[in-house]
Amino acid sequence: MGATSGAGITGSALEGKTFDEAGLRQAFSPLTGLKAGDTVTLPAIQLYRSGYVFKGWHPSSDTEGNIYQPESSFTMPEGNVAFGAVMLKEGGAADPSEFASLSFYDWDETLLGTAVFAKEASPSEVQDVLDTFLKTKYSSYGAIDLDSRADTWVDNEAHPLTYKKGYNFKGWVQVDGGEGTESLADAFTAYETAADFAADRWDYSAAPAKGWGNIVLKAGYVESELLAETGTAAYYTITNYEGNVYGNSLNANTGNISVTLTVKRENNEFGVKRLKNPALRGIYTIQGAQVYMQSNLKNTDIAQAEFVIPKAASNVVFAAVELDGSDIFTAGDATNPKPFNDNVPSAGGTVENSYVVLGALGSVSKRAAEQNERIKTDKTSTEWTVGIANYVINTELGLPWGSTAAADRNKILLAVYGMKEGTVLSQLQLREVLDWHFVNADVPTANPTAANGGFVKMQALYLKLDQAMAANGGPFDSVAAVKSALET
Structure with missing residues (x-):
């Protein structure tokens, strides 16, 4: 996670530059290794191009068309960010109305980023914007062959933007619902042949008479030859x-x-x-x-x-x-x-093959978490005291009680409380918990109520676990660690 080195700021934006590309890389190099929420100061770089005025930097993560000045502050979002130089022809006012934006989406409607460019940009300048966007998206991953004519791909998990294994990225399709275009949600941009894609590809060979407007683009893909040869198994x-x-x-x-x-x-x-x-x-x-x-x-x-x-x-x-x-x-x-x-366990049912075992296992931990919240406010529910009883534990999970049902349910409550939120205890972990025997922890042996003092005892044990988890730096990774904390 971090900012790009500036390697994507290439082409027309660097003509007549005051920094060479190596200088840009060096200036942006401190903006690496960042995490979401970090605030950084953009380098004091001014770019120059004959006939144009540098207006600032546009981050690829921005969807509002904001332009940041050198030495201004920027807060990192999730993911990598590439900064593109915004240039305006001399004589043009520093007015947002002079700019248009391109919004780039992947084939599943995931926003990849945006770019800002002059409404009067030439087709070659639009091409520069497209090339810069692709290259800066990959600057932190190293060199990637962007030749869309090649029948190659990059694994989607390692390089999730604009590449899909089994498909070649071919370009962009306009999907803003304007004349002759579909909406973003309706456009289907995974094509079987290059000819199919060519009919839909965004044509920017000539700027509109009124200049470019804000345009939404969706990544277009064509099936690779390898996929066509080997079939379509295991989507x-x-x-x-x-x-x-x-x-x-x-x-x-x-x-x-x-x-x-x-x-x-x-x-x-x-x-x-x-x-x-x-x-x-x-x-x-x-x-x-x-x-x-x-x-x-x-x-x-x-x-x-x-x-x-x-x-x-x-x-x-x-x-x-x-x-x-x-x-x-x-x-x-x-x-x-x-x-x-x-099947239940006695008939060969396991969490991998039986929806009954799977359901029972999830139910125990989820109901335990809900019961813990009730007990904190001096409440209880039969969803726990009746719902998690002999049939669930003994029959559907195939586990024997370690002592009594009421006492063992309280052990389960404490085990779930000390683990990471959302944890589903396995059958093996439940068996370990049911076998717990305490020396130094006063765990209630009956269903907790106000009358029997169970609420107070459980709340004291919750507090003990809260303090132990704070000292641990977070919830425990094992039920054994939870028991150890209760005994301390």
């Missing part, structure tokens, strides 16, 4: 399954299971193909009939979806699908399908 993978339970799980039929899935567009050896209308499909069987579930996905590299499944269901299968030209029933899989069963 997405499904990872990070998270479970929960709606309602109290008291037997094999009560309570609905929630499964949240993370879907990731992958770059593998076959390339990645953007789907026009991606969705996540879930199918389960109940009472002999198949039920289809659908969740439309945001067309980004990573998206999430949640499905709620009746506990009486079986044979659950998830897959990402392409709905463009199809429907949820007939669409082909765009991932390797992920099946789940409804």
Whole structure:
């Protein structure tokens, strides 16, 4: 994270310059290794070009057309920033109306940055703006071949801007909804052939009679030859399954299971193909009939979806699908399908293959976090005292109580309290917690209430953990560390 070295300030902006390019690099070199929120002073550099006046610096992260003067302060946003020199023809007023902006978006509507240029810029000057934008975006990554004619690519995870593995970046498509253009959200800029892209490519060969206006551009890509040769396998993978339970799980039929899935567009050896209308499909069987579930996905590299499944269901299968030209029933899989069963551990169910185990595991930690907040204000709920009981712990997770249900639930509350927010304890961690035995910590053995003094005791233990976490520099990484803090 940091500012670029200034290497992207090239071309016409440097004609008649007072600093050579090496000098620019040296002047900007202190603005590296920065993090979001850092405030820096821009170098006292004035650029000169015959017939033009230097007006200041425009950061690529800015979307408002702001221009910063040398020696002015700038606060770093998230991510790298490139500063482009803003030049205006001599005689032109220092008026924002003299400038136009280009807003650059990737194919998934992610804003890549902006550039400011004179409304009366020539086509060659517009080309300089485009070239500078691409090069400065990559200055911190080292040299990258920007020849869009080459059938090469850079991995999207390492270089996320304007490159997609399996596709070649070819240029920009105007998507501001102006005459003859689609809107940003509607424009689909992943093309099968270069000829398809050429028909949509932004034409800046001649400036409009009234000068350039503010223009929105979207990155255009064409499938690489390699992708065409090897096929379109594995567009997405499904990872990070998270479970929960709606309602109290008291037997094999009560309570609905929630499964949240993370879907990731992958770059593998076959390339990645953007789907026009991606969705996540879930199918389960109940009472002999198949039920289809659908969740439309945001067309980004990573998206999430949640499905709620009746506990009486079986044979659950998830897959990402392409709905463009199809429907949820007939669409082909765009991932390797992920099946789940409804088995409990005694029947071979695990967190990897059973949505029942997955749901129970997530429910324990999430309900524990909610119960901790209640106890802090002298409240309790049957969602914890009844919802996390014998059936969930003993049957759905296959774990024996270490002592009594009430005492062990309090141990779970403390373990979750001492871990990072959002942590879901594994079955192995839960087994360790249920086996805790304390010597120096007065942990209640009954469900905490005001009458039995349990609220006061738990609040004292929360305070003890708060102090221990402050000394630790944050939450603990293991349940063993939480226990040690309670015993200290």
